[in-house]
Amino acid sequence: MMTPRLFLSPPHMSGNELKYIAEAFESNYIAPLGPMVDRFEQSIHDLTLTPHALALSSATAALHLALRVLGITSGDIVLASSFTFIGSITPILYQNAIPYFIDSDTQSWNIDPDLLEKAIAAAPKKPKALILTHLYGQCADLQKIIQICDAHGIYLIEDAAESLGASYDGKQSGTFGIFGVYSFNGNKILTTSGGGMLVSTNKKLIDKARFYSTQARDDAPHYEHTDFGYNYRMSNILAAIGVAQMKVLEERITSRRKIFDWYSEELNDISEITFMPELSNTRGNRWLSTLTFERTDPNTIRLALEEHNIESRPLWKPMHLQPLFKDSLRTQNGTAQSLFEKGLCLPSGTQMTREDVTRVSSLLKKALK
Ligand SMILES: Cc1ncc(COP(=O)(O)O)c(C=O)c1O
Numbered sequence: 001m002m003t004p005r006l007f008l009s010p011p012h013m014s015g016n017e018l019k020y021i022a023e024a025f026e027s028n029y030i031a032p033l034g035p036m037v038d039r040f041e042q043s044i045h046d047l048t049l050t051p052h053a054l055a056l057s058s059a060t061a062a063l064h065l066a067l068r069v070l071g072i073t074s075g076d077i078v079l080a081s082s083f084t085f086i087g088s089i090t091p092i093l094y095q096n097a098i099p100y101f102i103d104s105d106t107q108s109w110n111i112d113p114d115l116l117e118k119a120i121a122a123a124p125k126k127p128k129a130l131i132l133t134h135l136y137g138q139c140a141d142l143q144k145i146i147q148i149c150d151a152h153g154i155y156l157i158e159d160a161a162e163s164l165g166a167s168y169d170g171k172q173s174g175t176f177g178i179f180g181v182y183s184f185n186g187n188k189i190l191t192t193s194g195g196g197m198l199v200s201t202n203k204k205l206i207d208k209a210r211f212y213s214t215q216a217r218d219d220a221p222h223y224e225h226t227d228f229g230y231n232y233r234m235s236n237i238l239a240a241i242g243v244a245q246m247k248v249l250e251e252r253i254t255s256r257r258k259i260f261d262w263y264s265e266e267l268n269d270i271s272e273i274t275f276m277p278e279l280s281n282t283r284g285n286r287w288l289s290t291l292t293f294e295r296t297d298p299n300t301i302r303l304a305l306e307e308h309n310i311e312s313r314p315l316w317k318p319m320h321l322q323p324l325f326k327d328s329l330r331t332q333n334g335t336a337q338s339l340f341e342k343g344l345c346l347p348s349g350t351q352m353t354r355e356d357v358t359r360v361s362s363l364l365k366k367a368l369k
Helices: 017-027 035-048 059-069 090-094 113-122 142-152 203-213 236-246 249-267 298-306 335-342 354-368
Strands: 052-056 077-081 098-102 129-133 155-159 179-183 196-200 273-275 289-293 329-331 343-346
Touching: 017 035, 017 236, 035 052, 035 196, 035 236, 052 059, 052 203, 059 090, 059 155, 059 179, 059 196, 059 203, 077 113, 090 098, 098 113, 113 142, 113 329, 129 142, 142 155, 196 203, 249 273, 249 289, 249 354, 289 298, 289 335, 298 343, 298 354, 335 343
Parallel strands: 077 098, 077 129, 098 329, 129 155, 155 179
Antiparallel strands: 052 196, 179 196, 273 289, 289 343
16 A cells, blocks of 8 residues: 655644634634734734734735835836745736846855846846745845845845745844735645735835725725725635644744754765755744755656655746746846756655655665665
């Protein structure tokens, strides 16, 4: 009989989710919004110390609202990480704005600050915003990037979809820009099955985002509209899952980091393997344990693991290499492409045991021979 599938990053419930869902049912807030949404937002305040949070249907929706509220519109240039997931970028297209992709550095795998400077200088007109991804739960080189954005009057929006709980100089990722965004999609470190959160220190901006997230309803007893919005708010039922999940965030980070350390111990002596680095003033959440192979095609490893019902996945294909963006603006140094060609994400679910990690590592080593 086949051993049960080892997934890349399956949901991990704390055991209290159903209790909070039952509470939501008892209150009959089977609706978007309600007391659980307030509690979920409060838990994000408590974690991030950011005064304003807005629970939404997804991180993609949160990024879209951020751009809309900042007045990013048709023909505006928005700088963005090339090495990211497409949900980070589609909101730029929703606004008919123009993405400008920046390549990564090797120390963080996130945006290279030197290239960011170059891109700003080379842009056909002044970019209005930067969407900066903290990939796989690792913080980008924030200090330099913030300096550059400030010097050029560019809004910084942090895509912290994958980096909930990660910190830079002891401060939470997602709290450095004018907006920060977290995802609670099914594969993330915490999940509400699907969901997102927008945070900001600016109340006016969050109030505006809230207005747009509920169909831009003016203040009237009937339905009055002077502008258009979206149906982007989070369901009270899903927020109940989020309330329970947020209580175990620290445990989950500890587990993800432990899994990464186990892989490192198991595979340390293989010279062609390099693990994703971590900047010294940061603590990532190690959402996924990722590595690169110097000589071996990672797809041979992926297929070898698949034979044993183990899910692994290539690293994100950079946006500037996507057919959709073949003609896009970009400043490259080849890092993201090289990471994509050499890299693999290993199973990293927080229910994994040491034995699981040893099994995956042994199969990986066998495939390398
Ligand atoms: C870096 C990044 N940005 C944005 C998103 C979009 O998040 P969501 O699925 O909540 O819309 C994701 C993941 O799903 C992501 O990994």
